[in-house]
Amino acid sequence: MVGKGSVLGLVGSPNREGRTYQMVASALEGASKAGAQVELVQLADHVVQACKDCLPWECMKTLKCQYEDPAFEYLSDRLLHCGAVVLGAPIYWWDTTGMVKYLILKMFRVYARSAPFAGLPALGIGIAGGTGNGLVSGLRPVYHFFQMLQMRALEPVPVTRFNWDAARGRAGELGAALAGMAGARHPFAGVEERLLWYDALPYLGLDRAGERRLLAALTTAALPPTADPAIPRGLAEADALAARGEPLRALQAITRTYEAGVKALEEKQG
Ligand SMILES: Cc1cc2nc3c(=O)[nH]c(=O)nc-3n(C[C@H](O)[C@H](O)[C@H](O)COP(=O)(O)O)c2cc1C
Incomplete structure (x- = not known):
């Protein structure tokens, strides 16, 4: 069970033991070795339903989707109660998966205004396990998620079949760094500081x-x-x-x- 200070790993692939799982597991292993409690959750076991764009915009105030969505309740609860998050997303057609997108879009609708994730340490890993195309563009939705919810994200890990071993090592190092950050949150002083933080992260600004x-x-x-x-x-x-x-x-x-x-x-x- 995750709690404050622990590192939550989300596997955004329908393939439960595939490359995305292995990368998230490497990050969590690094976090665990550095002393953090860890928990791995498969999004495939908790597929969020599409946001139905409630009107009036009730969920912004109640912080709960007004339509029944046990998967969203489960995942948002895990996120609200962790000390840091790792999101591993497979790259599909140079983008991320529908499963990851549905979670992100509902999280925006419910939490973007109240910002309960401000300063939450986060790490995104994008797995382009085929041609390798989309290794950066597929990470952008993940980092947009972190940015919009005001999390404090570490540098992303773009993964292909070709840099596999090095990427696993880097995921482990960044997992260990997350473990060190998971005890306390450092929210941004304002939107400008947050935007500059995200602009300074490597890879994401590549054309x-x-x-x-x-x-x-x-x-x-x-x-x-x-x-x-x-x-x-x-x-x-x-x-x-x-x-x-x-x-x-x-x-x-x-x-x-x-x-x-x-x-x-x-x-x-x-
Ligand atoms: C619908 C679909 C689209 C894909 N598009 C890409 C792609 O654009 N670039 C790439 O490198 N791999 C692509 N792949 C391969 C996946 O990125 C690869 O299977 C990766 O390992 C997924 O992680 P998994 O092992 O956790 O399933 C695609 C796979 C599927 C099923």
Whole structure:
């Protein structure tokens, strides 16, 4: 059972033992090793219903959805009583899942005005376990959730098949950091401080070309030493093209680098 000071991990995937679960479990393991109580909850066991846009806007005052929704009651109760939260979201079509979105949208409707989560430490992990596309865009809804509810989020963890081991390690480190923060909340002094905090987080401000470059960089970083050195050099060529004011050719070079990296990694795996 979670309580104040404990770290709650939410798995936003229908796949209960998949990559999202493994990433959230790594973060919780880090938190547990650092001394926090932890609890893992599968959103698949508590699928929130779509917000019905109640009018008049009663839930803002009662802090309760006026339609019966046991899943939302369960999850919001867990969130209200934890000391920190980890939200792991699989990437579907460069975005997050419907299950995660339904929770987020109902949380906004009920709690955005009263701000009971102000200063709650939070960590978002986005798992782009297929092509890796959407590793940043799929994290944005999660960080928008944290920002709108005034939580104090740590840097996100963008995950692909290619940076898997490093990402698990980073999730564990950030889980340990959450454990250290879970005892006390530090709300933002005002909206300006909050917006600047979120602007300063890495990855989230990348444009589409920057996101694709990140994906190619993670892919080439995973190549074995025996891989063709021309593959990672493709990124330097892309950067040179971008610096010369040729963004289309630069992005095409990034795509070629990424595709060659994936091919080399898949050949290595057999
Ligand atoms: C409907 C659907 C769309 C997906 N879209 C993407 C995508 O845009 N990018 C990507 O890298 N993987 C994509 N995937 C793969 C998932 O991100 C991958 O299965 C991931 O491991 C999900 O986590 P899980 O193992 O917890 O299910 C998609 C999977 C599904 C089912």
